[in-house]
Amino acid sequence: MLSSAALRKTGPGWEFANEEALEDFVEVHLQSLLGLTVIKRQFTVNEQRCDIIAVDENKRLVVLELKNGEDRYVVQQLTRYYDALLEHKPFADRVDYDRPVRLIAITPKFHRDNFTDRKYHQLLFKFFQLAVIQNQEKFYLHLKDIDTQETAQIDIPYREIDYRRTDESIPPPPRLILDWLGSWTAEDEDNFLKIREQILSFDNRMQEIIEPKSIKYGIPKTKPCAELYFQRKSKKNILFLWLPIPNRTKQAIARMQVHTNWDVYWQFSHVPEGLYKETKHKSYFKLREYEYKKGRSVRIITAEDFVAQNLDGLVDQALNTWREKL
Structure with missing residues (x-):
């Protein structure tokens, strides 16, 4: 609710x-x-x-x-x-x-x-x-x-956002983002804004493109890198990254929905359009959330070719892939 x-x-x-x-x-x-x-x-x-x-x-x-x-x-x-x-x-x-x-x-x-x-x-x-x-x-x-x-x-339950840029070259978030950030926890807000700055500061050709239901990052119409989608039903912000499809002989870049809490991620799924459906879309690099070992909870990688546990590592891969294709 x-x-x-x-x-x-x-x-x-x-x-x-x-x-x-x-x-x-x-x-x-x-x-x-x-x-x-x-x-x-x-x-x-x-x-x-x-x-x-x-x-x-x-x-x-x-x-x-x-x-x-x-x-x-x-x-x-x-x-x-x-x-x-x-x-x-x-x-x-x-x-x-x-x-x-x-x-x-x-x-x-x-x-x-x-x-x-x-x-x-x-x-x-x-x-x-x-x-x-x-x-x-x-x-x-x-x-x-x-x-x-x-x-x-x-x-x-809402907080007025006091947005202060750590990088003055990064424009303030568009109104579409700020409207929803106030309903997040302060920690989730900080994690999200760091990812946004990571994307926008990567290359001066990176653009922030406002669309009716989402915000895209990259070069309009031709070279997408990331997408922030606002899911109205669940009131969640969903991240998509354009990443290489794993286990392909010939590299293919595809739109991947990232399953994340804006700090770490546990899998991403190939979703060419729309939103992820478990029965329809294939997922990669699954991560079990909790494993109790030696008196503490740890995260366990369950795929041999898992790329990055922290979200910023996965974003880095998408950014580098994007620049290689320019």
Whole structure:
């Protein structure tokens, strides 16, 4: 379950990095915030996709629409979800459809049209205003019921990143990276930034290329060296390196997904595109995490031609391979 979240700074304040990050966090903490139990996230019925379907303690259906910014059509959206759900009545074993449905909108700011639409509507709508609050080094998600002024608040495990370059020739990380780093531990953050600096300082031809779902390193379109992919489902940052495929008579360079904690790695897998699947992709250089010997836990290499236990050694191999191919 996700306990942390990606945030971004907006002038004097903070907000969730995107709507998906907001939904992820609220889904996990909905019971603490509003006393509701989640049934399904991003549920589609009658071609309508509901952000969150939940129930209260009385098995009343609750439909939530979340926005990371102002939206004037939230009442219309919730109305369409209501109609589709009442027509098909999904989750009948968990929902009492004889009780009135609760429709909840959560957003940082409500457009005035939302209040007009609600004023002349027959259905029951609740509006909650959200805010991300920073108090010294701590962050909180704050919800306020627009009608009753009642509030709920929960901690967001996040740190404001104070990025200081050890190498002034290296540009600061792009916003896409900084948004997620604050939800990492300080140790993981440091390990990751060292790897990034290792890549960017290797050769003045190395570029950092921002794409919709990833950041690539190398020469655009022709000579990739590494890729940082943001896996939305698990909220993990995944590293790919272009490495020689082991045990080939003729050298072939391929995209390898590295299984790592940003300090050491235990295997890498040949993944030409997308993400690793155990049943589909071949892995190399497996490393057992723990072996108890002489009173202490040690790491044991289980492949004869294992290249490097520390991640920076594997990155070095990818960098040298990249430069040889230029």
